[in-house]
Amino acid sequence: MDRGTERDLIERALAGDRAAAGDLIRGHQASVYAYLLRMSGRPYLAEDLAQEAFVRVLSNLHRFDFRYRFSTWLFTIARRLYLNAAQKCRPVYDSEIVSSASAGAWYDGERCEAESRRARRDVLQDGLMGLSEVQREIIVLFHQLDWSIALIAQHLDMPEGTVKSHLHRGRRKLRRLLMEQPGAADRLDLVSLGVDDERVSRGGGGRP
Amino acid sequence: MTRPRGASDAHAGVTRDEIDRLYDRALTPEQRRALVSRLRRDPAAMKEVIETDRMVRMLKQPVPSPDLTARVLHRVERRRGFLPRRLRRRVRQGRTAVVVGALLALLVLAFARRVSPDSFRLVPEPTPVADLGRAVMEDSAEGRRVLDGFVERIEPVRLVAGDGPPAGTLGLAEFHVEPTDDTAPRRIVLMPTADADLMTEGVSWHVADAPTASLAFDAITPEMLQDNPSLRAFGSVALLAVGFDGSAGQPGAVPGVVPGVVPLSARHGVSAYVGRRDPFRDGDLKASQPDH
Numbered sequence: 001m002d003r004g005t006e007r008d009l010i011e012r013a014l015a016g017d018r019a020a021a022g023d024l025i026r027g028h029q030a031s032v033y034a035y036l037l038r039m040s041g042r043p044y045l046a047e048d049l050a051q052e053a054f055v056r057v058l059s060n061l062h063r064f065d066f067r068y069r070f071s072t073w074l075f076t077i078a079r080r081l082y083l084n085a086a087q088k089c090r091p092v093y094d095s096e097i098v099s100s101a102s103a104g105a106w107y108d109g110e111r112c113e114a115e116s117r118r119a120r121r122d123v124l125q126d127g128l129m130g131l132s133e134v135q136r137e138i139i140v141l142f143h144q145l146d147w148s149i150a151l152i153a154q155h156l157d158m159p160e161g162t163v164k165s166h167l168h169r170g171r172r173k174l175r176r177l178l179m180e181q182p183g184a185a186d187r188l189d190l191v192s193l194g195v196d197d198e199r200v201s202r203g204g205g206g207r208p
Numbered sequence: 209m210t211r212p213r214g215a216s217d218a219h220a221g222v223t224r225d226e227i228d229r230l231y232d233r234a235l236t237p238e239q240r241r242a243l244v245s246r247l248r249r250d251p252a253a254m255k256e257v258i259e260t261d262r263m264v265r266m267l268k269q270p271v272p273s274p275d276l277t278a279r280v281l282h283r284v285e286r287r288r289g290f291l292p293r294r295l296r297r298r299v300r301q302g303r304t305a306v307v308v309g310a311l312l313a314l315l316v317l318a319f320a321r322r323v324s325p326d327s328f329r330l331v332p333e334p335t336p337v338a339d340l341g342r343a344v345m346e347d348s349a350e351g352r353r354v355l356d357g358f359v360e361r362i363e364p365v366r367l368v369a370g371d372g373p374p375a376g377t378l379g380l381a382e383f384h385v386e387p388t389d390d391t392a393p394r395r396i397v398l399m400p401t402a403d404a405d406l407m408t409e410g411v412s413w414h415v416a417d418a419p420t421a422s423l424a425f426d427a428i429t430p431e432m433l434q435d436n437p438s439l440r441a442f443g444s445v446a447l448l449a450v451g452f453d454g455s456a457g458q459p460g461a462v463p464g465v466v467p468g469v470v471p472l473s474a475r476h477g478v479s480a481y482v483g484r485r486d487p488f489r490d491g492d493l494k495a496s497q498p499d500h
Contacts, residue, residue: 016295018281018285021281021284022277022281025276025277025280025281026275026277029273029275029276029277030270030271030273033271033273033274033276034270034271034273037271038271047274047276050276051276051279051280051283054276054280054284055280055283055284055287058280058281058284059284059287123266124263124266124267127263139267140267143264143267143268144267144268149232164228164232167232168228168232171228171231171260171263174263175256175259175260175263178259178262178263178266179259
């Protein structure tokens with residue numbers, strides 16, 4: 001979606017145009033959902049968080065600053081929601097369970113794990129979950145959503161060099177993790193595959 | 209499988225940095241083509257590129273996403289609603305009117321409070337400290353007026369000996385004051401005038417300098433005196449200098465005090481008796497020794 005169209009949709013949504021708001025959601029929901037799914041490894045959580053991110057963005061649309069990209073704003077909110085959810089889904093230690101259970105409210109860590117295990121049937125997701133959170137996020141933003149290094153650095157508030165370092169390490173680790181999967185060699189058929197210009201450029205392509 | 213940073217073979221020399229740059233989208237098309245041709249002669253690097261390429265393609269595969277549009281719009285409408293532009297403008301104007309109204313009300317309240325502060329006061333206004341000085345002055349004037357009727361009857365009875373103050377200091381002065389029935393002393397300031405003769409039991413004191421002493425004590429009403437005829441009030445006195453002449457009476461009645469002008473540099477405690485009885489005569493003072 002180019003910026004002109006995006007601006008038009010936002011202004012119409014601000015004026016009360018429900019259809020424009022719907023177009024905004026449809027234009028970004030796939031990327032936000034994919035980002036949240038790859039980050040959390042949990043489809044239901046990703047869906048809930050994506051929905052909540054859109055609700056928050058559309059409810060505060062009058063605060064949007066047109067100098068920035070709508071997607072950047074949306075992803076910032078989605079990321080914050082994900083971090084909050086991840087905090088709730090962190091491993092619970094025995095002592096914490098005892099103390100929090102007596103208070104009558106503790107997060108169902110078992111349910112988190114079960115959903116996460118189901119999602120890991122996806123080989124790629126399994127590999128991604130083996131990365132550190134920051135490596136995973138940078139890999140997803142760069143390779144899946146085609147964000148530039150500069151934009152990722154701005155989004156994560158870290159120097160570009162650090163982003164590159166995480167990207168390189170994460171890419172190597174993910175490749176190793178994928179290759180360690182049972183039957184990975186069959187799937188990849190390494191030696192028989194040639195590398196032609198087109199394939200390499202496709203792999204390294206994306207946004208200029 | 210893992211190549212060290214910058215590693216290359218002897219023929220092709222494809223480094224890890226170059227592979228990283230390839231996937232960082234940092235190579236020009238020419239550089240990319242050159243790299244690919246060199247990769248054909250570097251099986252290890254080729255393998256790494258193939259694996260990475262496959263991984264990147266997996267990452268780029270679209271993720272099936274649920275359609276959130278209806279649910280999101282429903283929640284947004286419940287929370288905020290999509291109002292038509294005209295209606296939204298009216299809502300905005302309404303909000304502005306409420307804010308302006310609240311500000312005006314505050315201004316009116318502030319103005320009314322300035323014009324008539326007492327109408328907003330639920331409890332009496334406390335006396336500001338700034339007025340204390342004026343009150344004391346007024347009380348002093350009143351006290352002096354009341355005292356005029358007393359002066360003749362004030363008898364600084366004696367300087368107390370006992371452990372007594374050393375020569376050259378005056379530690380304690382005791383005064384016996386008898387108010388008249390129709391007088392209600394509230395604040396009494398004793399300022400004996402110069403050349404006054406103050407009588408005590410068997411000793412007369414002559415005030416050589418004025419003011420020799422000022423004494424203030426708390427409010428004592430005739431009613432209080434009726435209940436407790438020998439009511440004792442404590443005050444403090446700043447004695448700058450007391451001049452006395454013992455030769456008029458019996459010099460040496462106060463041991464250690466040499467007749468003459470005795471300069472005092474400190475504040476000294478004073479106890480004063482107000483009542484219809486003479487505490488010295490009636491023996492009230494026997495149990496009570498002066499405080500130093």
